[in-house]
Amino acid sequence: MRIGELADRAGVSVRALRYYEEQGLLYSERSSSGQRHYPEPAVERVQLIQLLYSAGLSSRTIAELLPCVDAKVSTPESRARLAAERERIDGQITELIRARDRLDAVIAFSGTPASGCTYQEVEDYADALASAGSGHREGSR
Amino acid sequence: MRIGELADRAGVSVRALRYYEEQGLLYSERSSSGQRHYPEPAVERVQLIQLLYSAGLSSRTIAELLPCVDAKVSTPESRARLAAERERIDGQITELIRARDRLDAVIAFSGTPASGCTYQEVEDYADALASAGSGHREGSR
């Protein structure tokens, strides 16, 4: 298939595909006139790339890790790299859960008026803001 | 405390703190000579900002949500906004877990030679690459 169809089916832009190739993440055969052609599994491939991007990997990192997936070439370094990225993602998940819980607490509070607040320091800061006194925009309360 | 101490204690740069203030995320009192001064709870405040940044929120979004935390001002829109961001983070967690599982599969494979592979499409792509055959340029980086 040509680049437009791949872009549609994988849900990315044509520009992105050319960028992936430039970064060494995607390979394409060329017709005699220079047009890119892709095999079916390239769709999944692009989706994998997207997944890794969304997990916060840089194109350089992805380029380093994809050979492990493609050719099953696993050197000690690449395995260490895989493990490191896995750990990074794990840490990121933990952080996201913390952030989510934090937002949940705020949501719970903003839903139930006059309930006990678990986050005293927040009120501290709000109070500090209030006692800052003059010449600044005031909140309620 | 002054900006340098806050930066140290919160683990961010001085430049970042000035940027946060510029974006309306952080407030500071000024001494007569114009130097910024912060109360104790600003440390926690900055850490909260960092947490939200790391969760992928933009400074604009954080600026919109922080009043909910500070002054407990919760309009219907702000509550919707909170819920929306919560859901976004939740989705991001799901995606990260998928990415992590995917990496785990690769790790498991690269660790155990000649094991069954769950990701057939990957091999498909590798095969397609291989059958692409001859003129395969390598290493343009």
Added chain:
DNA sequence: CTAAAACCTGACGTTGACGTCAGAGGCAAG
């Protein structure tokens, strides 16, 4: 008192993953 360290306000530089535009070819249909 003096020198170093910290702080101030601009303002330009950086990085990554593309968006977008320009100008020039290719390709199936009528």
Added chain:
DNA sequence: CTTGCCTCTGACGTCAACGTCAGGTTTTAG
């Protein structure tokens, strides 16, 4: 043939969260 869509290669634009530098003031240590 030619119309219209797709594709090509550069190459510059963008945006966010700061980094960094310049040039000047303030605070602190000795």
